[in-house]
Amino acid sequence: MASVLSGGSAEVVSDFREKCADIFANGAPPTILHGHQYRQICQTLKNKVYYATLYDTDNKISVYSAYKFNKKMKCDRKHIWCIEPQLDNPGEEPNMVPDRSHQSPNQAVSDDYKHSGFDKGHLAPVYLASSQDCSDATFTLTNAAPQNLHFNRGKWRILEEKIADELTMQCLSKKNTAYVVTGVVPGTSKTESIELGNVP
Numbered sequence: 001m002a003s004v005l006s007g008g009s010a011e012v013v014s015d016f017r018e019k020c021a022d023i024f025a026n027g028a029p030p031t032i033l034h035g036h037q038y039r040q041i042c043q044t045l046k047n048k049v050y051y052a053t054l055y056d057t058d059n060k061i062s063v064y065s066a067y068k069f070n071k072k073m074k075c076d077r078k079h080i081w082c083i084e085p086q087l088d089n090p091g092e093e094p095n096m097v098p099d100r101s102h103q104s105p106n107q108a109v110s111d112d113y114k115h116s117g118f119d120k121g122h123l124a125p126v127y128l129a130s131s132q133d134c135s136d137a138t139f140t141l142t143n144a145a146p147q148n149l150h151f152n153r154g155k156w157r158i159l160e161e162k163i164a165d166e167l168t169m170q171c172l173s174k175k176n177t178a179y180v181v182t183g184v185v186p187g188t189s190k191t192e193s194i195e196l197g198n199v200p
Contacts, residue, residue: 011086012040016042061145062145083101
């Protein structure tokens with residue numbers, strides 16, 4: 001477990017352009033929502049930024065994660081979920097840590113998912129990771145959204161495979177860069193918008 005987390009960080013920044021502009025097409029994020037609850041996170045492992053996440057601390061859910069698809073690769077799933085200490089205490093170091101907490105005022109934790117009927121659905125998915133380190137960096141709860149477990153393990157997984165094939169054929173084979181943004185669509189009720197602490 002220590003090797004997975006060594007060098008792992010997720011720096012909360014005031015502007016994505018400070019540390020991870022190259023994740024976005026033309027160096028510009030697609031949407032930045034304004035308000036105290038929205039945090040911009042450059043998701044890093046071993047001093048390399050792999051993707052960026054806009055996170056809503058009020059609803060404890062990712063708004064989106066953005067990344068570049070570089071190649072299709074089969075990576076191992078580590079299943080070690082981490083949290084970002086900076087979201088609860090801005091003075092903390094920018095290193096993700098294993099999720100051992102039972103609650104957090106600003107981010108979802110693994111206990112929020114227990115008995116909820118939801119999987120932790122990756123926004124920057126393991127299947128589209130370009131290296132094992134990139135795959136390992138996706139296992140942070142700021143890169144997850146509640147997803148129906150049957151959908152996550154079935155049709156969504158198949159869609160990720162098709163997206164990887166299509167991006168390889170349409171972008172990478174033509175020497176173009178594939179920029180991807182995956183986000184959530186919040187609902188109107190607490191269960192639909194997934195305020196995790198209140199999911200029955």
